[in-house]
Amino acid sequence: MQKDLHPATQAIHSVQQLPEDIRPVVPALYLSTTYRRNEDGSYNHGFVYSRAENPNRQLLEHSLAQLEGGAAAFAFGSGMAAVTAVFQSLRAGDHLLLPDDAYYNVQLLLREVFADWDLSYTPVNMVDLAAVAAALRPNTRLIWLETPSNPLLKVTDIRAIVALAKTHGCLVAVDNTWPTPVLQKPLDLGADIVMHSTTKYFGGHSDVLGGCVIVREEGELATRLRRIQVLTGGVPSPFDAWLVARGIQTLHLRVGAQSHSAAQLAVFLASHPGIERVNYPGLPGHPGHAVASQQMQGGFGGMLSVQIRGDRTAAMRVAACLRLFTTATSLGGVESLVEHRRSVEGPDSQTPDNLLRLSVGLENTADLLADWEQALGD
Numbered sequence: 490m491q492k493d494l495h496p497a498t499q500a501i502h503s504v505q506q507l508p509e510d511i512r513p514v515v516p517a518l519y520l521s522t523t524y525r526r527n528e529d530g531s532y533n534h535g536f537v538y539s540r541a542e543n544p545n546r547q548l549l550e551h552s553l554a555q556l557e558g559g560a561a562a563f564a565f566g567s568g569m570a571a572v573t574a575v576f577q578s579l580r581a582g583d584h585l586l587l588p589d590d591a592y593y594n595v596q597l598l599l600r601e602v603f604a605d606w607d608l609s610y611t612p613v614n615m616v617d618l619a620a621v622a623a624a625l626r627p628n629t630r631l632i633w634l635e636t637p638s639n640p641l642l643k644v645t646d647i648r649a650i651v652a653l654a655k656t657h658g659c660l661v662a663v664d665n666t667w668p669t670p671v672l673q674k675p676l677d678l679g680a681d682i683v684m685h686s687t688t689k690y691f692g693g694h695s696d697v698l699g700g701c702v703i704v705r706e707e708g709e710l711a712t713r714l715r716r717i718q719v720l721t722g723g724v725p726s727p728f729d730a731w732l733v734a735r736g737i738q739t740l741h742l743r744v745g746a747q748s749h750s751a752a753q754l755a756v757f758l759a760s761h762p763g764i765e766r767v768n769y770p771g772l773p774g775h776p777g778h779a780v781a782s783q784q785m786q787g788g789f790g791g792m793l794s795v796q797i798r799g800d801r802t803a804a805m806r807v808a809a810c811l812r813l814f815t816t817a818t819s820l821g822g823v824e825s826l827v828e829h830r831r832s833v834e835g836p837d838s839q840t841p842d843n844l845l846r847l848s849v850g851l852e853n854t855a856d857l858l859a860d861w862e863q864a865l866g867d
């Protein structure tokens with residue numbers, strides 16, 4: 490540092506220089522929005538400006554692409570920003586099919602935002618293949634899937650839908666937020682696009698919002714999504730990317746344990762007299778069990794829903810009596826959550842009034858079962 494500089498100048502430049510050979514075990518956080526240019530005009534590793542490329546985001550994207558077996562991944566500031574990018578890759582006049590029980594905000598996004606951009610959609614029961622075939626139109630460009638679904642855990646046969654889409658020449662995108670690639674890999678089943686809310690299991694600690702889109706191959710679609718990501722700018726902050734990447738390191742252990750606990754809780758609740766019905770694809774009696782067994786591996790996930798014997802008031806009472814399941818929305822964190830879906834979904838919700846949705850956390854399984862036992866009483 491030059492000695493003859495004004496203190497104001499020194500204050501700025503004295504905190505810029507760190508040795509370049511520091512070797513942290515945990516990736517450093519790159520908050521810098523801009524990068525030094527070399528004399529020949531080039532930039533080391535291609536980092537120029539943080540909206541276009543950032544080391545923490547790049548690490549995360551490589552990891553996401555690898556986990557899903559895709560050619561490229563694009564990280565966003567939320568799951569909804571990722572969904573938006575996929576819809577923006579379509580064109581005015583296109584049509585898409587949406588599960589009739591898709592994540593509620595996806596339908597709202599199409600209805601309230603994309604309808605004005607002339608992107609139309611038809612809600613379909615994706616379990617009914619004849620209904621899916623009948624809903625296809627000449628301008629249908631995309632079939633959107635979410636399986637197991639929210640909150641009834643309906644299971645869609647991804648391979649069968651992919652076969653239908655191929656004959657029609659349209660793309661298949663799967664919201665894989667619930668199962669995660671630990672339990673289900675849509676690209677291996679023939680899908681073209683996988684989308685995640687990384688807010689959920691990837692982050693895993695309910696402390697970061699994020700989303701991503703992963704594509705099976707490089708090509709026109711990947712190029713378009715990459716341009717949309719950089720030009721619309723809905724990218725995650727470096728720290729958010731860092732947090733999601735940290736979460737990924739324990740993803741397999743967490744999802745494995747959460748899925749194991751959820752399966753035990755499902756069996757316990759299915760035989761409890763206070764419960765009318767348990768929706769969990771791991772139960773042999775679940776209508777989607779056979780398909781789920783074929784397309785999922787290693788478990789059926791940490792999410793389930795239960796229908797309490799009684800009405801809405803009875804369901805609310807049970808939720809309030811639970812001590813280890815916190816009443817809150819969202820899912821996929823280390824803490825168990827319970828939610829009365831009907832009351833958060835809005836006026837045209839199809840969800841039964843006695844239904845509670847559970848996100849099973851990482852607490853001890855026996856403690857979770859005991860909590861339900863005391864909440865249901867006898």
Ligand SMILES: *Cc1c(COP(=O)(O)O)cnc(C)c1O
Nearest residue numbers: 567568569592664666686688699
């Ligand atoms: C949470 C969620 C989303 C939306 O993601 P955000 O990160 O909240 O924007 C989309 N799909 C599913 C299945 C989700 O659970």
